[in-house]
Amino acid sequence: MSIRARLALVLLAAGALLAPPSFAQDTCGDALKVRDFGTRNKFSSPVTTVEELQALFQNSGDDIRRLLAESGFQGNPDDLFAAVRSGEGVRSQSYAPGQRLGWMFFRRSGKPVVRENLCWAGKQPFQGWEIQFTSGDNWYAMTVPEVCGNLSFLNEMPTPKCAVSVNDTAGETCENTTIQIDATGSLAQSVEVQVKAPSGRTTTLTASDARSAYRWEYDSDEPKGTFEIAVIGKSPTPRGNVLECRAEAEVTRDCCVSAEPTISLTADATRLAPGEETTVRANPRVSDCTEIDSVTIDGQQVAAPYELPFSRLDPGSYPITGQVRDGLGQTASASVTVEVVAPVAQTRDSDRYWTLRPFLGPVQTDGDSARFDFGDGERRRYASESGFGFGVEAEYHFNPRIGLGFGALLADPGIFLELDIDEAWDMTTEDTDLTVVFIGPLFHLTPERRFDLFVGPLLGWVDYSSVSWNLLGQNVRADLDGDVTLGAQVGFDLPFRADGPLGLYVGAMYFGSKAEVESPRFDLTVNPTMFQVGLSYDFGRR
Known part of the structure; x- marks a missing residue:
């Protein structure tokens, strides 16, 4: 060591001995106490920014690397330089009096040197740039005081290691x-x-x-x-x-978790018409420890995708069974039932509607009879002529084959009676009108055709007008009683165009009718038959 270096150390030691007692003296122990930075021993000009810190390492890189080797630093200097260059792990930090420094770089007469075992003993904390980085298996912390640029060692420790x-x-x-x-x-x-x-x-x-x-x-x-x-x-x-x-x-x-097999069975449709076909599908499952050995549906072995077509002609209930067997010999079964049902005619909203039939036509009473009783025996006379009538009928259709008709007609049946009592006595009658109100079911025999033929029984109320006759030159009038009677109807509707609402109606109605007068005893059997021609009009279809 040169004389100048020895003198500097003596001066430093003397300054430490002459320093007044402080907190730093209590914590610094045997370390060299440093009370001032930025004097003649500073390593560089002040370093107040990260950029200036990076410039210090770039401009003084060779000196820093040489001093690191002299200090006994066990890491790779490149790791320190990389940490400074990236700025990662660099932070501004304040250090209180008593902060130990393992070593510090400074300059003596311009020459870079390193001194070990120092302690900051100033009256105030100093501000520095702390650098933390990892090199090899160790973590390091160093600092550079801002006022002097003296790189100093703070701490090192092994980095944590994880193994599993x-x-x-x-x-x-x-x-x-x-x-x-x-x-x-x-x-x-x-x-x-x-x-x-x-x-x-x-x-x-x-x-x-x-x-x-x-x-x-x-x-x-x-x-x-x-x-x-x-x-x-x-x-x-x-x-x-x-x-x-x-x-x-x-x-x-x-893992192979052993479990019993399962199977589910479904059908695309479970309600069929005779001859209609559906597909029955099986969904078998077995554990991971084995494989599917076989699958059957309705007694027939099937391969993936485990499907079987099914159809029957005869109506009935058909249970279908499916079974799965795994490679361990375990089995499971499931079933589904398919119903084969004969078609049933269903009434649609479009099958419910009304038909109105206005009509007119001749009334035939041939073969009618009248009986008179004057107390001395019965006398009969048959006489009638064709008459004329008109009326209207409405029918409500419940479905294409069945409807309910009701209506009324007014007719002049053309009845004219003459009776010779003896050579001096005779009687003649005027025409008698009748009104019929009727109702009855109608059965359509050709519902799917354009020509709609229908028949049905009728229940009617026949009301006659008053009857009058000339007896020995005297006009006599009497009321005929009404009559509840049975009848029948036959007819057809023929639309003028297909599916059109308006058409031709042709038909006939028959009623068995009888009217009576108490005195003189007189009864009249009419049995009118009316032949009808008119129109038919459908409405209310949806």
């Missing part, structure tokens, strides 16, 4: 559900394990859950999928932050 190995004891059948996790190769102040199961559920295992140091057992009965396992180590640094490590492993399960 796993063993799944589930095997092929998942009889055991434990995963063994071994992290004994880890080096950290605290270690925990995170396990993410195939279902997505995450479990954290801490030291208190460990079976022994850094060894855990994790139980899960999930038979399939990948378990993601992470060992996370944490170590706090002297600078107040925490270093972490992470090691990961995976466990993939594909």
Whole structure:
């Protein structure tokens, strides 16, 4: 060591001895106490920004590398330079009196030198740029005081190490559900394990859950999928932050869980008309430990996709059975029932509607009879002429084959009676009118054709007008009683155009009718038949 260097050390020691007592004296111990920066021993001009720090390492890189080697730094200088260059891990930090510095770079007479075991003993904290970085297996913290640029050593410690190995004891059948996790190769102040199961559920295992140091057992009965396992180590640094490590492993399960086979059976349609076809489908399932050996539907063996067409001509209920057999000889069955139903005519809204039939035509009473009783025996005389009438009928159609008709007609049946009592006595009658109100069901014989033929019985009320006759030159008038009677109808409708509402109506009605007068005793059997021609008009169809 030169005389000048020795003199400088003596002066520094003398200054330390002459310094007044302070808090730093209590904490610095045997370290060289430094009370001022930025004097003649400064390494560079002030470093007040990160950019100036980066410039210092760029311009004085060779000096810094040489001094790092002299200081006994065990890391790679390139890691330090990379941390400064990127700015990652660089922060502005204040350091209180009593802060120990393992070594410090400074300049003596312009020459860069390094001094070990220093302690800041100034009255106020100093501000510096703290650099944290990892090199090799260690973490380092250094600082550069802003006023002088003297790179100084703060701390070092091993970086945490994480290691993991796993063993799944589930095997092929998942009889055991434990995963063994071994992290004994880890080096950290605290270690925990995170396990993410195939279902997505995450479990954290801490030291208190460990079976022994850094060894855990994790139980899960999930038979399939990948378990993601992470060992996370944490170590706090002297600078107040925490270093972490992470090691990961995976466990993939594909267990064969034995179970009985199952099968379900469905049909595309379960209600058919005779001869109509449906498809019966089976859905068999077996466990992962085996395979499907055979599948039958309705006694017939089928291959994938396990389908069978089905149809029957005869109406009835047909249960269909499906069976699956697995490679272990286990079986399961299921059934579905298909109904074959004869078609039934259904009434649609369009089958319900009204028909109106106005008509007119001749009334025929040939063969009618009249009987007169004057107390001295009966006398009969038959005489009638064709008359004329008109009327209207309305029919409500319940379906294409059945309807209900009702209406009324007014007719002059053309009845004219003459009776010779003796050579001096005779009687003549005037024409007698009748009114008929009727109702009855109508049965359509050709509902699907344009020519709609129908027939039906009728129930009618026949009301006659008063009857008058000339007896010995005297006009006599009497009322004929009304009559409830049965009758019949036949007719057809013929639309003028297909599916048109208006058409031609042709038909006939017959009523068996009888009228009486008490005195003189007189009864009249009419039995009118009316031949009708008119129109038919359909309405109310939907």
